[in-house]
Amino acid sequence: MLDYKKIKLDFPILQTQMNGKPLVFLDSAASSQKPQKVIDAFSDFYRCRNANIHRGAYRLSYEATDLYELTRTKVKEFINAREPEEIIFTRNTTESINLIAYSYAMNFLKEGDEILVSEMEHHSNLVPWMMVAQKKGVKIKHIPLTEDYQYNYERIPEVLSEKTKIISVAHMSNAIGTIHDLKKISYYAKQINAIFVVDGAQGACHLPVDVQEIDCDFYAMSAHKMLGPTGVGVLYGKREILEKMEPFMGGGDMILTVWKDGYKPASLPNKFEAGTPNIAGVVAYAVALDYLKNIGIENIHQHEIEIMQYAIPKLKEIPFVRLFGTEDLTKRGGVISFLIDDVHPHDIGTVLDQEGIAIRAGHHCCEPLMKKIGIPGTARASFYLYNGIEDVDALIKGIEKVIEIFKLKEKRYITVQK
Amino acid sequence: MSLNEDLYKEIIIEYSQNRKHYGELPEANIHEEGVNRSCGDEIHLHLLLENSTIKKARYTGQGCSICMASTEMMSSFIENQDIKQTKSLIEQFKAMIMSRDDISMPSPYEDLESLKGVKKFPIRVKCATLAWNTLEQALKEYEKKV
Numbered sequence: 001m002l003d004y005k006k007i008k009l010d011f012p013i014l015q016t017q018m019n020g021k022p023l024v025f026l027d028s029a030a031s032s033q034k035p036q037k038v039i040d041a042f043s044d045f046y047r048c049r050n051a052n053i054h055r056g057a058y059r060l061s062y063e064a065t066d067l068y069e070l071t072r073t074k075v076k077e078f079i080n081a082r083e084p085e086e087i088i089f090t091r092n093t094t095e096s097i098n099l100i101a102y103s104y105a106m107n108f109l110k111e112g113d114e115i116l117v118s119e120m121e122h123h124s125n126l127v128p129w130m131m132v133a134q135k136k137g138v139k140i141k142h143i144p145l146t147e148d149y150q151y152n153y154e155r156i157p158e159v160l161s162e163k164t165k166i167i168s169v170a171h172m173s174n175a176i177g178t179i180h181d182l183k184k185i186s187y188y189a190k191q192i193n194a195i196f197v198v199d200g201a202q203g204a205c206h207l208p209v210d211v212q213e214i215d216c217d218f219y220a221m222s223a224h225k226m227l228g229p230t231g232v233g234v235l236y237g238k239r240e241i242l243e244k245m246e247p248f249m250g251g252g253d254m255i256l257t258v259w260k261d262g263y264k265p266a267s268l269p270n271k272f273e274a275g276t277p278n279i280a281g282v283v284a285y286a287v288a289l290d291y292l293k294n295i296g297i298e299n300i301h302q303h304e305i306e307i308m309q310y311a312i313p314k315l316k317e318i319p320f321v322r323l324f325g326t327e328d329l330t331k332r333g334g335v336i337s338f339l340i341d342d343v344h345p346h347d348i349g350t351v352l353d354q355e356g357i358a359i360r361a362g363h364h365c366c367e368p369l370m371k372k373i374g375i376p377g378t379a380r381a382s383f384y385l386y387n388g389i390e391d392v393d394a395l396i397k398g399i400e401k402v403i404e405i406f407k408l409k410e411k412r413y414i415t416v417q418k
Numbered sequence: 419m420s421l422n423e424d425l426y427k428e429i430i431i432e433y434s435q436n437r438k439h440y441g442e443l444p445e446a447n448i449h450e451e452g453v454n455r456s457c458g459d460e461i462h463l464h465l466l467l468e469n470s471t472i473k474k475a476r477y478t479g480q481g482c483s484i485c486m487a488s489t490e491m492m493s494s495f496i497e498n499q500d501i502k503q504t505k506s507l508i509e510q511f512k513a514m515i516m517s518r519d520d521i522s523m524p525s526p527y528e529d530l531e532s533l534k535g536v537k538k539f540p541i542r543v544k545c546a547t548l549a550w551n552t553l554e555q556a557l558k559e560y561e562k563k564v
Contacts, residue, residue, distance in 0.1 A: 347426070354421050405422060
């Protein structure tokens with residue numbers, strides 16, 4: 001297990017209280033907390049390095065440009081892309097996927113083509129494809145799932161055909177934590193020459209990513225889920241594909257030249273970065289990447305497995321608690337989606353909130369998955385490098401409090417179906 | 419602040435777990451749906467109105483205990499009430515929940531006062547008011563019809 005108590009000290013917010021209790025932060029799947037170094041990098045930028053990037057004819061500007069581009073190089077190394085030009089900065093994973101949908105799918109897909117996703121995807125890896133489907137007459141197909149909500153890899157050929165032009169899947173499910181075997185999907189994508197997109201919002205922050213080894217065509221991720229600032233996303237794309245795509249948004253920075261009635265787009269990566277980006281955010285993101293690299297993503301993943309090995313058996317012992325997600329902890333990240341009999345997830349959230357415990361309640365932007373399981377939503381506790389055994393213990397105490405407040409042990413007189 | 423005293427009072431837990439008016443109403447002539455987009459609470463009201471009187475009220479859907487208790491209480495109180503009385507009750511309930519002043523509910527509606535605690539939990543106010551807003555909309559639809 002990582003020395004998480006020491007790591008915790010790097011995160012100022014984890015020293016604070018919520019509702020008069022020490023903050024137990026179990027919502028990193030939604031957004032991670034930030035170490036002091038990242039916060040410093042962000043404010044230092046505005047304090048003494050702030051200037052717009054590109055073409056500024058003064059030191060502050062070209063140094064800001066260098067810092068901005070340094071992050072690009074660090075992202076390239078972090079996910080082992082071939083070259084920095086394959087790294088596009090966006091606002092978040094959602095924008096990265098929309099960029100593919102608009103610049104690639106809207107232009108290259110035609111009526112009758114198919115896009116393969118799954119019912120476990122986050123809305124941000126579903127709705128952009130639905131928009132393409134509506135506009136282009138493209139069909140959306142779904143990878144069959146196993147009973148414990150893994151992709152059923154053996155059955156993928158059933159939903160695959162020559163018409164499949166894009167396969168887009170998550171690296172890890174945000175709702176129930178399943179880690180998917182991207183190489184198996186990649187194998188199928190290559191067979192039919194489909195574009196392989198990975199929604200890496202929950203991937204790069206918890207799992208080692210090597211885009212060349214995965215052999216994906218696109219990998220989308222968000223800085224704020226990996227200790228970085230909000231408002232910074234990444235789209236990795238293979239150069240040859242990015243080059244044949246049209247620009248996503250028009251404006252400053254994305255052009256090579258503009259004349260009275262036309263323009264010529266800039267080369268990669270500027271072609272996809274119109275307008276002034278989140279410079280301070282991108283600069284601070286580099287520090288987050290360094291922090292993760294120092295600890296080691298593989299170590300973080302192992303740490304989360306150990307937390308789960310401690311938490312899952314304990315939670316299973318509590319009567320009234322129902323857990324979702326695979327029990328194979330090697331195929332699962334640090335996510336615990338659960339329900340307590342007869343208690344709505346929002347009520348669980350409110351009781352835990354009063355105990356200083358931050359969890360998320362609802363459909364987790366995965367309505368199709370919730371509908372498939374047959375529930376309106378779950379309560380979700382998610383863990384990261386700064387969480388440890390005592391956070392699990394606090395969660396369990398909180399759950400016991402829920403059971404007490406809702407008097408589950410005394411009365412079981414629900415007269416109508418839920 | 420105590421959860422048991424302020425939000426999850428015994429009476430709320432009881433109403434939310436003992437839903438006598440939960441279910442479909444085949445003879446209903448007004449159906450109205452209310453959704454809290456941010457949390458997913460969803461109430462379908464089924465009302466039978468005759469000569470401006472609510473003869474029967476049922477509901478389906480799902481939501482948290484506050485939402486369910488509020489809907490259950492509301493359904494039990496509006497049966498056999500005329501539209502005018504009901505509108506006034508909606509107004510009084512909303513005033514109690516929204517107002518900074520401490521407003522009480524007249525007899526026989528005192529049980530509704532148990533929901534007053536949501537004032538201390540601002541994000542839960544919409545859970546308590548969902549059914550009432552849905553009812554208000556349902557009555558508007560009915561009045562448009564007749």
